[in-house]
Every structure is written in C-alpha cells, then in structure tokens.
Amino acid sequence: MFSEVVWKKPTLWHQGLSSDRLNYLERAISITFFAGLTALCAQIAFAVPWTPVPYTFQTFAVLATGVYLRRNDAFVSGCVYVLAGAIGAPVFAEGGDMLFDSGKLIASGGYLISFPIASAL
Template sequence: MTHDAPLLHGRNPALWRQGALILAGTVLIAVAARVSVPMWPVPMTLQGLAILVVGLSMGSRLGALTLLAYLAEGAVGLPVFAGGGAGLAYMAGPTGGFLLGFVAMAWIAGLAARGSLPAMIGASAVAALALYVPGLAWPYAVASGLGIDAGWASSEAGALWAGWMQPFLLGDAVKAVLAAVLVHAGFRATGR
C-alpha cells in the first residue's frame, strides 16, 4: 500500500475536513448574501462580514479556496450571490469586480488568522479596502477600456467614488472590526 492510498480511497481525514470547511464557508457566505440593504449600484450585504470571518478563521489558503468554490457555485447557476443572483451573466454585471475581489479579501484577512485582535482588525480593514481595487476597476474597464455603455459603468473618478465606494466605507469598517472581534473571541472561547 502506498502513502497515497488513503487519499485515493477517500479516507484522508484532513482532506475531508478541509472540504467540509470550504462547503460550510460557502454556505455562510451565501446566507450572508441574502441579508441585504438595497443600495445602488450594488446592494450592501453581510457578504463582506462573512468573507472576513472565513479568511480570519480559515487562513489565507483555505479562505481563498473557499471563495473560489463560492464563485464556482455561482458561475454554474446556484443562487448564492446577493439577491439570489447566479450565472456568468450576473458575474459580468456591476458586481463582477467585487466578486473577483472576494478571493483577495479572504486571502488578505487570512494573513492574520490566529493573530492578535489588533492584527486581525488591521488585516480585515486592509482586506476590505483592497476589495475596492477590482470593484472599481471593473466599471471603469467596462466604460472606458471596453467601450461598453452600461448604465452602471463609469470612467469618471467622482462617479466611482460617490456611487461605488463612499457609501460603503462606514459599513465596511464596522464589518472589519466585528469580524475580527467575533473570530478572536471564538478562538479564545475554544482555546485555539
């Protein structure tokens, strides 16, 4: 029997545990996506909070894998995105850049997994801000780079700031602190 035999027979407990954690993370994010405050151009949901919790509790690698799995679920048509959205057409819409940025958000937050509370808050804040890079690049690229005239696309910095970033900053700051406090308290309570 080779060293790889348990994996080939599906008996690798670490692999099963990681798969279960990824599935649980995608379910948490999908449920959080349903808690929505209507705003334009994208709704404000608890997705960001759930993604930060996933990254902080699972670490960078497993957190990023969880978000890739979440995106794959949405791409194949499972209604996991905000408002029950799903499919590639949804992913190419206004939220496309933010959806891709979720992977980086979880990865960055995961850099502080099992760290001190200040480290977790800092990583969460940086991760929340980093989400705006692809989030704002997407409507800019659609409007100016691709030349597509979509009502939500814009190549003007003022419009991107006013409609895509500024309304969400306070909520993102609260989510960053809350995620860090929740995960840190959870680790302390479980002795991890």
C-alpha cells in the same frame, strides 16, 4: 548530563505536525461551510437607490473566512462561492444566479471576483 537532555532530539513529534497528515475531510468541510456562509450572508441584503450594488453581509462572511481558515483554504472557499454562482446557483445577492449579464460582468462582479483574494489576505 544537562546538555544531553537539552540536545536530545525527539523522534516522532514532527510527524504529527506534518502538513501531509492534516485531516483533509475537516478542511473540505470547513471550506464548504464558509462558502455556504458567504452565500447565506449574501441573501441578507438591502438595496439603496443610488447604486445598483446592494449592501450585504458578504463582507463579514469573507473576512470571517480569512480569519478562521488558512490562507489557501480561504482562497479556495472564495473560489467555490464564486464558481457556484457562475455556474448558475442562486448564491449571489438578492437571489442572483449569474456572474455575466448579456456578456458583461454584473454590477457587483468586481467585488465577487475579489472575494477569494480578500479572504486569503
């Protein structure tokens, strides 16, 4: 009798855990929120004379994105942030709105491109 209880398979528990049934609206809101948080933290910046790249709180936001969201969602959030800046939204540090300047990547462009990867790790 004990073995019947142990080996009896539940019938519907796995349907609630299916990745197909996740709340996509909640995921989209989370992705947008963390892209906005990264943009907001980019505005908290201070320049130092020895480098053209300012110090910002973007790193905190990128790492918080990686801690809170799933790997794929964190990557998408980072991509949304970088693409928003690439199309001209003033989301980069100190109100920067371009990823390229005269055909060249801006000084902090390498950091910006690596943000989606860093948040996914």
